[in-house]
Amino acid sequence: MKESFFHPVHIGNVTIPGNLFLAPLAGFTDKAFRSICLDRGASFTYSEMVSAEALARNSEKTRKLMERAENEKLFGIQIFLSNADTAKRAIPELLKADPTVIDINCGCPVPKVTKNGAGSALMKTPDVIKEIIKTIVGETDIPVTVKFRTGWDLNSINYLNFAESAIEGGASLLTMHGRTRSQGYSGEADWESIKNLKSNFDVPVIGSGNIFSAEDAFKMLETTGVDGVLFARGAMGNPFIFERTKNLLIGNESIVTNSMDIKIQTAWEHLSLAVHYKGEQTACREMKKQLCSYTKGEEGSAALRNRIVHAENLEEYRDIFKEYLP
Ligand SMILES: Cc1cc2nc3c(=O)[nH]c(=O)nc-3n(C[C@H](O)[C@H](O)[C@H](O)COP(=O)(O)O)c2cc1C
DSSP states (O other): OOGGGSOOEEETTEEESOSEEEOOOTTTOSHHHHHHHHHTTOSBOBOOOEEHHHHHTTOHHHHHHTOOOTTOSSOEEEEEOSSHHHHHHHHHHHHHTOOSEEEEEEOOOOHHHHTTTOGGGGGGOHHHHHHHHHHHHTTOSSOEEEEEESBSSTTOBOHHHHHHHHHHHTOSEEEEESSOGGGTTOSOOOHHHHHHHHHHOSSOEEEESOOOSHHHHHHHHHHHOOSEEEESGGGTTOTHHHHHHHHHHHTOOOOOOOOHHHHHHHHHHHHHHHHHHHOHHHHHHHTHHHHHHHHTTOTTOHHHHHHHHHOOSHHHHHHHHGGGOO
């Protein structure tokens, strides 16, 4: 009975048609990658994290991070900030981008972000997250959601208390990455805590951490009772994971192939979209790590990655990929 595990998710006044979410991933989830994932079954996508302070100062570069891809009807913008005053000042620019959902980053472990009290440092100040959410909810009907960790470190696990504050502030959905800030991204994610979070609150909960296959996603849904799953590193170079998961959950037997040919053809489509959105020079420079991720684990692919790293323009990429393209 896996069918019941694929279903819509209600976030405040918005209904997301499915529960397979693409994570916000700084440096990865730009318009091109989100578009590729949506075409392959992602139910919902988020921008890369956007500095609310930069938004308040009306930065052009930051505004670009909030643009939608052409196939992106629903779209979450994730912001990072450390206080309600910044939220208030950022809201006018944020609303111009017309997000479906506004998500607050309470999980980023990077010192540049946490030293100012933003990202995972907010785990230490549940009252501040409450004020931030209250401020945004007071200005717009767009649902506000939070993405957080289990705590700052293993000695200060406080996700229940933190979630309670966020909900008191008006949060419509909780996404929890089952690691503390000090764990970064390594080791097993703590799914027991995700299960515990879900059992304590009525708002929808999305689980994050260690979802690297369709089977992992199913296991997370089944064992923790969460409303949806968040694909992060498991989707990098592997947008096929969405369709595979959906097929597994709805009992569709058809096989989603990801032969080397399909992977490279998808990487090429991804690069072409990035060129469309960013122009050739920027796309060819920024896309290297994404393109490399498509071939990770494939036998004999190191030589291919070495060529990708040195490619400078679309023509050189075409030459590298040509034997795999139709
Ligand atoms: C390169 C990278 C960038 C990330 N950027 C963000 C981000 O901008 N905002 C955020 O909330 N989480 C970010 N995360 C965390 C992921 O969304 C996710 O919660 C985490 O990777 C755990 O899932 P996983 O173990 O399945 O990868 C990032 C993770 C990675 C590896």
